[in-house]
Amino acid sequence: MLTTTVSLTLTSVILLALVIIFNTVHDPLSASIGFSILGCAITWRLVPVLNDSFLKANLAGKDLNKLDKQIIPESMGVVCATVYLVCLFLFIPFPFMEWFTGKGIISHTEEFQKPTFPHHKLGEFLSALLSLQSMTFLGFADDVFDIRWRDPYNYANTATVSVWTVCRLGMVAVFCTNSINILAGINGVEIGQSLVIACSIAFNDYLFLNGTDPAVEAHLFSLYFILPFIGVSLGLMMHNWYPSRVFVGDTYCYFAGMTFTVVGILAHFNCPRHRMPRFNPTTQKLDYSRARLQKPLGVSALVILKIFSSLSLVEITELENSIEVNNFTLLNLLLLKFGSMNERTLTIKRNND
Known part of the structure; x- marks a missing residue:
């Protein structure tokens, strides 16, 4: 009871x-x-x-x-x-x-209206x-x-x-x-x-x-x-x-x-877009790639970036009209944490982690 x-x-x-x-x-x-x-x-x-x-x-x-x-x-x-x-x-x-209340009726011609349920x-x-x-x-x-x-x-x-x-x-x-x-x-x-x-x-x-x-x-x-x-x-x-x-x-x-x-x-969800690390021809090593976000950012985006930054998951660079951040993939995160490395080392590091 x-x-x-x-x-x-x-x-x-x-x-x-x-x-x-x-x-x-x-x-x-x-x-x-x-x-x-x-x-x-x-x-x-x-x-x-x-x-x-x-x-x-x-x-x-x-x-x-x-x-x-x-x-x-x-x-x-x-x-x-x-x-x-x-x-x-x-x-x-x-x-x-x-549509039940008539607001969904769209005029296809001036003389004729047809419900578009x-x-x-x-x-x-x-x-x-x-x-x-x-x-x-x-x-x-x-x-x-x-x-x-x-x-x-x-x-x-x-x-x-x-x-x-x-x-x-x-x-x-x-x-x-x-x-x-x-x-x-x-x-x-x-x-x-x-x-x-x-x-x-x-x-x-x-x-x-x-x-x-x-x-x-x-x-x-x-x-x-x-x-x-x-x-x-x-x-x-x-x-x-x-x-x-x-x-x-x-x-x-x-x-x-x-x-x-x-x-x-x-709901037709899209898969996340692939973001490869960036190859540096001078050092012949891989660096983490970056994405540019145009200002102003929404409140939700700013909150998420602050949380990720406090967890050391993202490096934020403030520019005049935009913000640059590392791409949110595991490979880019490893390069952010451990620095530039060649492709073989990155592969071994990824599999070990």
């Missing part, structure tokens, strides 16, 4: 989330934040309520890293994933609200939800039936024999889900690493929401999926953090990995 204080706090949080959602109908990003808060509160409340049901269904496991080897509920990731999917299903109309965006959104739902089901099936480790690989690539693009997507999905699962076994580590990744993605998306970048829509799409994920993961982590009262199971690992897959693919 919840104490009066906790019950009032939970009710207040839910009401706050509903107020944000209904007062920001035409601002999908704000509505997404509201759904994130709502998902966090509901997940936090549902997990302890369903504990006994999971134990009765034999969805339980031993906490092997404790002396008493306590039996606690497992596969609670399905609760987190279900709340997440419900929140996203309810969120579907918000990114398209301007972005069906391709809706299709991407629904395909993302279908992928997440399917992988959540697979993860829960893995928890219930203890599927062998190689079977999910076969499942993910079943219909990809003749379609190379789909095959690659399947491999990305398998990689992402198993990269979360590979560290499982310690209280809170699956959710912990997932939250670090998700918050990093959200922060990166925020940096691109300046209104001038052509990829704004893609980063908004990413935030619509990442923010509720952060919310429901926080709600579950409160019960999974050391000492865990529940286990998240393979369901959460599959769900988290597929969320990152969906965001990475459908």
Whole structure:
């Protein structure tokens, strides 16, 4: 039973989330934040309520890293994933609200107006939800039936024999889900690493929401999926953090990995650009290469540079209209730390480190 204080706090949080959602109908990003808060509160409340049901269904496991080897509920990731999917299903109309209210009508001629509803965006959104739902089901099936480790690989690539693009997507999905699962076994580590990744993605998306970048829509799409994920993961982590009262199971690992897959693919994220070290023909050695950033820099960029500088990860040179910094790659960092060296030495240094 919840104490009066906790019950009032939970009710207040839910009401706050509903107020944000209904007062920001035409601002999908704000509505997404509201759904994130709502998902966090509901997940936090549902997990302890369903504990006994999971134990009765034999969805339980031993906490092997404790002396008493306590039996606690497992596969609670399905609760987190279900709340997440419900929140996203309810969120579907918000990114398209301007078309529902007539603001999305564009005049193609002076006499004729035609609705230009972005069906391709809706299709991407629904395909993302279908992928997440399917992988959540697979993860829960893995928890219930203890599927062998190689079977999910076969499942993910079943219909990809003749379609190379789909095959690659399947491999990305398998990689992402198993990269979360590979560290499982310690209280809170699956959710912990997932939250670090998700918050990093959200922060990166925020940096691109300046209104001038052509990829704004893609980063908004990413935030619509990442923010509720952060919310429901926080709600579950409160019960999974050391000492865990529940286990998240393979369901959460599959769900988290597929969320990152969906965001990475459908949000059209670009890979980082390659920045080679600079060859000095006089010394016949390699020096670190530099990038020039035009002033004025945004507040976020300045904060990041100051943090990197305090950690000795970047060397900043102030110029009249710009700032020069070393390129952010491991090879350039080694050259910054240890000085110029020939290519063979740099290769050995990189492999040893």
